[in-house]
Amino acid sequence: MAASSNDEIRILTPSGMLGYGFPVDHFRMGLALKPHAITIDSGSTDSGPQKLGLGEMTCSRESYTKDIEALLEGQREAGVPLLISSAGGDGTNLHVDVFRDIVAEIARRRGWRLKLAKIYSDVDKAHVSRELKAGRIEPLGPVPPLDQAEIDAATVIVAQIGAEPFNRALDESEAVDVIVSGRAYDPSPTAAMAIRAGFDPALAWHMGKIMECGALCAEPVGRTVMGWLRHDHFEIEPLNPAERCTTASVAAHTLYEKTHPFLLAGPGGMLDLSHCKYEQVTDRRVRVSGSRFEPSKHYTVKLEGAKTSGYRSIFIAGARDPIFIRQIDDILARVIAGARAYFKEVPEETYRIIPHLYGKNGVMGDLEPVKTPAHELCLIVEVAAATQELATAICNKIRTSLMHAPYPGRIATAGNLASPFTPLEIPLGQACEFNVYHLMKIDSPTALFPIRVEEIA
């Protein structure tokens, strides 16, 4: 591994999301700048709770394999560590092992030897229960307090890894080539490399925060980005020559998907960017200084978990008749009441019926400011119930009733709905719900996260 010089560490991030693909030519341009590490995140809660709830991954195994193979080629050429965080999207142990298997398959096929470290982040539920009883778990934002029932209901609970476990994995063994981690705070791999080399944690976290999204901080937004961290500032530049970082684009980056633009809480402390200075170094490169990091009194990690909550079925139908559309709310209310009466043996509170009326208020619901419906509607009626069969049965009852429902002024007496697809009722499988999103105090930043190092040949 190229030792980071005393006055600069260079990090290359090929993309903001592993599995989406990245331009290999820009990645290679980054390699030519002699990075000390390659970091890439694959985590996000943004596509929904079904990953944690059902063990699904954000991208396909094929996509991950393609990206990881290109990364490993670069890693071998540069001779620097490759740090991959939040395997599979949710970062469960299951997906850390999937990523490990992908690396092993590639290595076997290509005849490579490499040293791989895994950092796991599933948290034993019994441990979460003990910490809850000890008053060491709090909601993170507008989230209900955690209780034992929700802990039990969660499919799996992960904790976000900070910088320390990455550094421990690098210290654990000489010349680790690849780290695959469980759920990590997205900036952790980049911050870890910089903190390990002795640089200011505030700058390290800030640079990590920007780079975890790839070249999203550029105009136009891109994929591949390089960071140069020195003792009193860092610089950032996209690798695609058609993109540029500007003081405005880099400063505004921390608005994106964040609660607050300048106060960013993470494992072990709060990053404060309200006093940062942004300078245009070249027309494509920005220098950042003045980041501050306030260590928290007690080290906390974010817990994430999701549970399954029954099964869903939907039907999709169009409506075009203006006489029908004018009365849609009343007609639907009658039809739903009829379906509930028909299924009177099923306790009301065990199933839900939710109409989505596109063309009226399908996107914004009650918040929709436009009160006049469009000339045609797309109706999606969602039914959630204890079993798939029941969800489909209720859905079917509503669809057939709605198809033939009488209403005042009806002249189209053959049917009320235009159905595009079969099956007319579509089973969606299990529904999931985030139910753990809490902060847990920990005494050691590394104790929760087991590390396993192996030689892959």
Next chain:
Amino acid sequence: MTTVPTPLRDIAKVVRSKNAGPFEITLDIVFKTHEDFEAVKKSGVITKELVSELYNVPTQSIITFGFFDLVNAVKITLPRPRPQGGVGETDMHAAQQHVPLQEVCVPWAVS
């Protein structure tokens, strides 16, 4: 100088909404220039009370509300109406909840 009521969508560079984690929704209005930012700020139209009305959220539940000079932006963070991605979801990424905000009109100078 005359002013005409002009929607934010015709003034700002960016008006967007997105999840900030599964339990919050965040709205950004980024202006093209510091002058535009100052003019909108000075108009006094964008307030917590307006946000409360547009998004049916009590003012005391608003998590972040502010005009941030350094980035010429307004940032608003609210509790999500329901946890992301559960039964009844209408917008998994909360990417289309910005519209009421972008339609807000401010008195805008015309030459």
